[in-house]
Amino acid sequence: MLDTVKELLAHQYEAALCTLNHCIGRCPESAWNAPVGNLAFCQVAFHTLFFTDLYLGADEAALRRQTFHREHDDVFRDYEELEPRPQQLFYKRPWIRQYVDHCRQKALDVVAVETAESLMSGHGFERRPTTRAELHVSNIRHIQHHAAQMSLRLRIDQGIEVPWVGWGWRAAD
Numbered sequence: 001m002l003d004t005v006k007e008l009l010a011h012q013y014e015a016a017l018c019t020l021n022h023c024i025g026r027c028p029e030s031a032w033n034a035p036v037g038n039l040a041f042c043q044v045a046f047h048t049l050f051f052t053d054l055y056l057g058a059d060e061a062a063l064r065r066q067t068f069h070r071e072h073d074d075v076f077r078d079y080e081e082l083e084p085r086p087q088q089l090f091y092k093r094p095w096i097r098q099y100v101d102h103c104r105q106k107a108l109d110v111v112a113v114e115t116a117e118s119l120m121s122g123h124g125f126e127r128r129p130t131t132r133a134e135l136h137v138s139n140i141r142h143i144q145h146h147a148a149q150m151s152l153r154l155r156i157d158q159g160i161e162v163p164w165v166g167w168g169w170r171a172a173d
Contacts (some may be wrong), residue, residue, distance in 0.1 A: 002116050009114075009136050013107035016143035018165045020048060021100045023150035024093065026160050033090055036153045042091040048146040049099045050081045055139045056103070056110045059124025068102050111136070 024045050033040045039047065054063050060082065063069065069076050075095060080087055119133040128135055151162040 006111050010111045012140045015165045016140050017104050019147040022162045036149050043087045045096050046091045049103050052103045056106050
C-alpha cells in the first residue's frame, strides 16, 4: 500500500508541475509580466514553485539551507514570499524553468524516501496542522490551482490553450 501511495504522489506532482511548465513555456513575452489576479504571470509562477519547494522540505530553515537557494541567493534575496506583503520582484523565464526542474527532482526525491510513519506524522510547518501525507496533497492542489489561473489567462487573453496533463505524459514545452 505504501508503494502505491508514493507512486500516486510522485505521478501527481509530475503532472501538476508539467501543467505549470506548459503555462510557463507557452506564455508570450508580452504577457510574462501581465496580471494574473494580484500578481504578474512570472510572480505567480515563482510563488507556486516557491511554496512547492517549501512544503516539500522539512521546515522553513531547511528551505534556506538548500544548495539551490544558496546558489541563487540573488533571486531569493530576503524571501519576500514569507512576509505579509505583496511580492515586488519579477523573474526571468529561463530561471523559472530551472526552478521547475529543481522542484520536479525534489518532489521525486522527497516522495521516494517517505515512510508510512513519516506520511502519517506531522511536519515543521505550524500554519499547516496536518499530516505529511495531507501536506503533499495540498501542495499538489496548490500547484494545480495556480496552473489553472495561468492557463485561463493564456486562453482568455492570448487564445493559447494549455493541454490537460495526465501521469506519464511530458511535453517539450
